[in-house]
Amino acid sequence: MDFTYDDEQQALREAVRGLVGKAYADFETRRRTVAEDPGFDEGLWQRLAEMGVLGLPFHEEDGGSGAGPVEVAIVAEEMGRVLAPEPFLTSVVLAGGLVAAAGFADQRAEVLGALSGGESVLAFAHAEPGTRWTDDATSVTATNSGDTWTLSGTKEPVPHGARADLLVVSAALPDGGTGLFLVDPTADGVTRNGYATHDGGRAARVVLDDAAGVPLGDGGDATATIATVLDIGRVMACNEAIGAMEFQLRGTTEYLKSRKQFGVTLNTFQALNFRAAEMYVSLEMAKSLTTWATMVLDAGKPDQMAVAASRAAVGVSRAGRHIGQEAIQLHGGIAMTAEYSIGSYTSHLTALDHLLGDGDHHLRVLAASVGDHEEFDPLS
Amino acid sequence: MQLELSAEDAAFREEMRTFFTTKIPQEIRDKVAERRELTKDDIVTSQRILNEHGLAVPNWPVEWGGQDWSPLRRHIWHEEMQRACVPLPLAFNASMVGPVIAQFGSQELKERFLPKTANLDIWWSQGFSEPDAGSDLASLRTTAVLDGDEFVVNGQKTWTTLGQHGDWIFNLVRTDPEAKKQRGISFLLIDMTSPGVTVRPIELIDGGHEVNEVWFEDVRVPQDNLVGELNAGWDYAKFLLGNERVGVAPVGATKRVLAQAKEYAGDQLQDPLTAARFAELENELLALELTALRVVAHSADGKPHPASSVLKLKGTELQQAVSELVVDLAGPASLASGAGDDDSDLPGWARRATPVYLNLRKASIYGGSNEIQRQIIAKTILGL
Known part of the structure; x- marks a missing residue:
């Protein structure tokens, strides 16, 4: 049991902070960046590639640097701290993670090499209108004629689907199960409508009409792989949220200490200080769960990953709502403005909460198995 | 970053687990498990067995019966005792006056009081x-x-x-x-x-x-x-209250009660609302336990981790919330609190549920009320 980061991990954090933290030190820069497509800074994306961040989780032979979940979590947390809009979570962790888990060696080398090098942005097209955080695909179907596959149906919302150079698409297979396919989004039969999300992110509707797809790996049922990669994504989303919540708590306490009303600073009022103290409690509890879930990924125990992801997701969902709502309330009207950063953090926390399953979704998962064990022991 | 206990710490945990479940009389541990009241004799008997094996006052200086344990081992000792339903060493002796005398008392006071305090010869x-x-x-x-x-x-x-x-x-x-x-x-x-x-x-x-x-x-x-x-008594009192906050989050005991409550629940666990309440409490207890481990892991250099103040606040809230859940599981049977074993067909746990719930309202008041804890967090940690 050891909760400390080693020197290399500290150095990684400093490096990411030095690049991303510096780039978005002024919130106005982020505002300007997300105001125009593609909704992130392509130049910064290149510099992240040069730093090795975009290939962090992938094997060296696939063009990555072979780092583990703890390193990926550090990046996610630092991105969250400044609300960096670059698609690290959706492109690298999710779409890239699927290619790494399901692709053949030559697919991995080509796709992940381009992703790691910053030459290609990936998107995972999985959600379908009417579904809620499932592991499988239903309305998008895959049909084969010999070795040639085509996909039809609608995927939405697809994070960064309009900007993506390559789509990883989940589709129901003719004989049951869900397969994964690489789809060139500029090919015939693919129509994309991109739009901004409430937090300045980007998503798209992707309509497939007999669009050509190349099976990822052997093209068999990939539901279990999707589930695992989604769980990894959940834990990384939690880490990103921790960075955002830490910023919100610090911003809120600074504001309470400096903002004057009735001739005194707001921290004169115990009613407000106690609410900030409760935010701290929520943050620490969520941080404990998130750090632990990251270590479960790191320990590589697949049977425990799903439970750990759900447990962290419940805790972070609860904390994110509490801290996000209180941060706005304790600031007052200023936090309602787009110009001031605090409220946008709440918007992003809300987006993260609903990207891969909100608190109630994961609580439902946990509640279904709560009778299967006497107590839950994180140390065994 | 590493999740598992080291092999040595895992062995230590096993050793504690074996000791507590084999050396402390079953009838005393049953009482704790069933949330029945302990007699003075039960508490004395249990502490003397612990003391005989050097397990009553490990937080004291070694020369007075303490153990040279890491904070993690002390945590494991404390958790495993609760898990095994062993009555904790009397806090007034083991965590309060003992450490104060050991730290600030004269040699004469130490010799006169510490051995008897550890052995509960003095209550x-x-x-x-x-x-x-x-x-x-x-x-x-x-x-x-x-x-x-x-x-x-x-x-x-x-x-x-x-x-x-x-x-x-x-x-x-x-x-x-x-x-x-x-x-x-x-x-x-x-x-x-x-x-x-x-x-x-x-x-x-x-x-x-x-x-x-x-x-x-x-x-x-x-x-x-x-x-x-x-x-100079105020300094000693602050020292004492600082020690008190560390063990005041009864993580292991609350986890155990929640686990027992699943048995009490029986078919009620099939109800989604009840199951969700269990799942949410279990998750918050996990977060608390992990927070305690973070605090323990980071207090090795002698400075307590700032999150330690969360433990008392959240620990007592969860202890209370679990006791509230047990009352709700008991339902109408909880009204039979005055019935003796021979006067009622209702299970003992259900009859004891509300007195325990009412009794535990104290937990957020003692040991520095939870409002004091919020004040500490606001002032000391957040600088408000």
């Missing part, structure tokens, strides 16, 4: 709170006036937990009425059989007799019973 009571000194402890008014080589003590203490069993009581008394309120306080040990000491029970809302008032009328106390320096 200590705590004389801190007064009717007008609750969270504002330093406003206490019990006086000790030097007369020759004796103090003469007058005043009233209250909320003296298990004072009916007390042999001795450690008191905060005012020895300099002129000084600023924190500076005129001393830490005095008083034999409860001294003439002028009266213990009166306070009946609580759960129907039990757990706390008392203790009155002092011209009680003569030898000057030798002063711990440390005259008028």
